[in-house]
Amino acid sequence: xxSGKVRTIFRGPEFxxxxxxxxxxxxxxxxQGSASRRNAQPHYAQSIHGKIAIVSNGDVVNMHEQRxxxxxxxxxxxxxxxxxxxxASINYQVTLRNRDLIESISQVMDHVQGAFSALVVAEFDDxxxxxxxxxxxxxLFLAAVEDGGSTYxxxxxxxxxxxxxxxxxGPNATTRTRMVGAGEVIAxxxxxxxxxxxxxxxxxAFCLFEIVYFSRPDSCAFxxxxxxxxxxxxxxxxxxxxxxxxxxxx
Numbered sequence: 001x002x003s004g005k006v007r008t009i010f011r012g013p014e015f016x017x018x019x020x021x022x023x024x025x026x027x028x029x030x031x032q033g034s035a036s037r038r039n040a041q042p043h044y045a046q047s048i049h050g051k052i053a054i055v056s057n058g059d060v061v062n063m064h065e066q067r068x069x070x071x072x073x074x075x076x077x078x079x080x081x082x083x084x085x086x087x088a089s090i091n092y093q094v095t096l097r098n099r100d101l102i103e104s105i106s107q108v109m110d111h112v113q114g115a116f117s118a119l120v121v122a123e124f125d126d127x128x129x130x131x132x133x134x135x136x137x138x139x140l141f142l143a144a145v146e147d148g149g150s151t152y153x154x155x156x157x158x159x160x161x162x163x164x165x166x167x168x169x170g171p172n173a174t175t176r177t178r179m180v181g182a183g184e185v186i187a188x189x190x191x192x193x194x195x196x197x198x199x200x201x202x203x204x205a206f207c208l209f210e211i212v213y214f215s216r217p218d219s220c221a222f223x224x225x226x227x228x229x230x231x232x233x234x235x236x237x238x239x240x241x242x243x244x245x246x247x248x249x250x
Contacts, residue, residue, distance in 0.1 A: 001037050001040045001041075001042075002037065002040075003035070003037065003040070006027055010025070022121060022128045022188075024042060024053065024054075024055045024119045024120075024121055024128070025042070025055065026040070026041035026042055026055040026056075026083075028041075028057065034080065038078075038079050039079050039080055039081040040081075041054070041055045041056065041081065041083050042054060042055045042083075043055075043079065043081060043083045043084035043087050044084075044087060045075075045084070045087040045088045045090065045091035046091070047090075047091045047094045047095045047122070047124075048094065048095040049094060049095075049122075049123070049124035050122060050123030050124045051122065051123045052087050052090055052091055052094070052101075052120060052121075052122045052123075053087070053120065053121050053122070054083050054084075054086055054087040054090075054118055054119065054120050055083060055118065055119050056082065056083035056086055056116050056117065056118035056119075057116070057117045057118075057138050057140075057157050058082070058114060058115035058116035058117055058118075058133065058137065058138045059082065059114050059115050059116075060082035060085060060086070060112055060113065060114040060115075060116060061113050061114040062112070062113040062114065063082055063085055066085055066089060066111060066112055067085060069111075070085075070088050070089065070092055073092060073096060075088050075089075075091055075092045075095070075096075076088070082114075082116070083118070085112070086108060086112055086116060086118060087120070089108045089111060089112055090104045090105060090108055090120065093107050093108065100125075101120065101122060101125055101127075101129055101187075102129075102185055102187065102196055102198070105120070105129060105131050105185050105198065106185070106196075106198035106199065109131075109133065109134055109183065109198065109199050110199075112133075114133065114137075115133055115135070115137035115138045115207070116132070116133045116138065117130075117131075117132045117133070117138040117139060117140035117157065117180070118130070118131055118132075118140075119155055125189075126189050126190055127187040127188060127189030127194075128153075128155075128187070128188050128189065129185060129186070129187050130142065130155045130180050130185070130186045130187075130188075131180070131184065131185040131186070131198075132180050132181065132182055132183070132184060133182070133183070134182055134183040134199040134200075134201050134202075135182055135201055135203065135204060135205040136181065136182025136183070136201060136204045136205065136206055137205055137206065137207050138157070138207055138210070139157055139158070139179065139206070139207070139210055139215075139221060140155060140156075140157060140179070140180040141155065141156055141157070141158070141159050141162070141177055141178070141179050141180065142154070142155055142177065142178055142179075142180055142186060143155075143156070143159075143162040143175050143176070143177045144175070144176045144177075144193075145162075145166070145169055145173050145174070145175050146173065146174045146175075146176075147169040147170045147172070147173040147174075148170055148172075148173075151192075152169070153188045153193065155180070155186075158215050158216055158219040159177055159219045159220045159221075160215075160216045160218050160219040162175060162177060163218070177220075179221060181197065182199075182201040182204050183197060183198060183199030183200060183201050184196065184197050184198070185198050206221075210226070211226055211229050211230075212229075212230060212233065217230070234248040234249065235248075
């Protein structure tokens with residue numbers, strides 16, 4: 001963990017010697033809590049079976065109520081960040097309710113309110129888990145990369161991240177991309193990919209700011225680039241509210 005640019009934080013012997021076949025990482029500021037190393041993600045919770053690590057993008061709105069609930073059951077949180085709260089809530093389900101990770105994440109969707117798109121790994125399960133809140137507020141995408149007869153999987157908040165990572169594969173690698181569904185849990189491991197629709201959204205509510213502001217212009221969702229959406233928003237604004245101007249800018 002550290003404060004600064006990716007190229008300065010993710011380097012050096014400690015990073016170069018990482019072992020394993022699955023990784024999660026986070027490169028955004030703390031959405032909840034002060035901008036400190038302590039609040040920086042990833043976070044983890046210590047369950048009865050081993051550590052549960054998480055990265056999340058979003059904003060939990062019932063943090064105080066959920067933290068008080070966890071405190072009453074001696075499940076502690078140590079930062080101000082909402083990602084740790086989600087990990088602790090999964091820990092509650094694993095440790096005190098003896099549920100597996102799929103069912104634990106499903107239960108958390110009922111108790112943790114707000115926006116969250118998250119990745120989870122655990123010491124006691126050989127899969128990586130990706131999930132979005134039941135309203136699908138913040139984006140999360142899955143890419144399957146076919147390269148030399150092998151399939152690799154990547155998750156990211158934006159599709160442009162997949163384009164940046166493709167040079168790591170062979171020149172003939174092909175990619176299939178889709179959005180993780182609202183209320184869906186995807187598990188990827190040695191057995192391949194599994195999808196669980198654990199909650200059916202009553203109403204999807206994709207974040208408008210991803211379209212008009214947050215996402216890089218060449219990222220895509222719903223089959224269109226965000227740059228296309230921004231240009232069309234300006235065109236529609238001009239049609240709906242004509243004005244004697246030379247330029248409409250998104």
